Amino acid sequence: MxxxxxxxxxxxxxxxxxxxxxxxxxxxxxxxxxxxxxxxxxxxxxxxxxxxxxxxxxxxxxxxxxxxxxxxxxxxxxxxxxxxxxxxxxxxxxxxxxxxxxxxxxxxxxxxxxxVLEPVTPKVRSTRTVAAPAAATEPAADAADEPEADETEAETSVPVEETDAVETSEPVEAEEPSAAADEVETEAAEKADDK
Known part of the structure; x- marks a missing residue:
């Protein structure tokens, strides 16, 4: 069989x-x-x-x-x-x-x-970059005090990209106080005085 x-x-x-x-x-x-x-x-x-x-x-x-x-x-x-x-x-x-x-x-x-005749898209593997050790840039006296902290900072620090761009903002116009706003402020001040 x-x-x-x-x-x-x-x-x-x-x-x-x-x-x-x-x-x-x-x-x-x-x-x-x-x-x-x-x-x-x-x-x-x-x-x-x-x-x-x-x-x-x-x-x-x-x-x-x-x-x-x-x-x-x-x-x-x-x-x-x-x-x-x-x-x-x-x-x-x-x-x-x-x-x-x-x-x-x-x-x-x-x-x-x-x-399934579609072309295969290979998976992109992300590579993790480790920043330069922070102990090399700090003075030797600080590195001797906390060697464990420096090792963890080096592992977790992420490189920062510096740019020359400067953000500018326009000045904020002064608000004109309205009658309703004055009433709310006086009521809040009275309640604060009562307590």
């Missing part, structure tokens, strides 16, 4: 399942996006990603391995010449599954599985 694969069995037997997944993969590579049930899409994802990994290698042996799964030469040619160069920088995750809702007839969960 063959060892069972993870997930539900598709079709009547293992040969039928392999043919269904090969046909789904061929349709995915042809149309770049297909609409299917969630179960089929989850079973298709590792098959399609493995075939794309073979296509990225691009040699004759890889082409024959893909042809063993997908019998259509035009689909294999499209996979090797069009899709593989678009995902050359990507290290995995060539497919995306998006849930669409439920099918009207049998309430099956429907998804859209598509190829």
């Amino acid at each position: 063959p060892t069972p694969t993870k997930g539900p069995r598709l079709g009547g037997g293992p040969a039928h399942e392999r043919l269904m997944l090969a046909n789904l993969a061929a349709a995915l590579f042809t149309h770049k996006s297909i609409k299917t049930t969630e179960t089929k899409a989850k079973r298709l994802r590792p098959v399609a990603e493995r075939l794309i990994t073979f296509a990225k290698r691009g040699d004759l042996h890889a082409r024959r391995r893909v042809l063993a799964t997908i019998g259509d030469k035009t689909v294999v040619h499209e996979l090797f010449t069009e899709i593989a160069p678009l995902v050359a920088e990507r290290e995995g995750g060539y497919t995306r599954i998006t849930k669409l809702g439920f099918r009207k007839g049998d309430n099956a969960s429907m998804v859209q599985i598509e190829l």
Whole structure:
């Protein structure tokens, strides 16, 4: 008895399942996006990603391995010449599954599985710069008093950029006292005297 694969069995037997997944993969590579049930899409994802990994290698042996799964030469040619160069920088995750809702007839969960062909944007790693030690700029007498404080200041100090820009502001106009403002001030003064 063959060892069972993870997930539900598709079709009547293992040969039928392999043919269904090969046909789904061929349709995915042809149309770049297909609409299917969630179960089929989850079973298709590792098959399609493995075939794309073979296509990225691009040699004759890889082409024959893909042809063993997908019998259509035009689909294999499209996979090797069009899709593989678009995902050359990507290290995995060539497919995306998006849930669409439920099918009207049998309430099956429907998804859209598509190829991720957008270019990869590498993550930018921020480098942290450490400022020059503060102990070198201070006199030796101060450094002898508190050596621990100088080490922590050097680690936490951030370099400050100096500029020649000067901010100017216009003079503030003097406010004219109004009758309402005088009344509020006298009431506040009376309350302060009562306390």
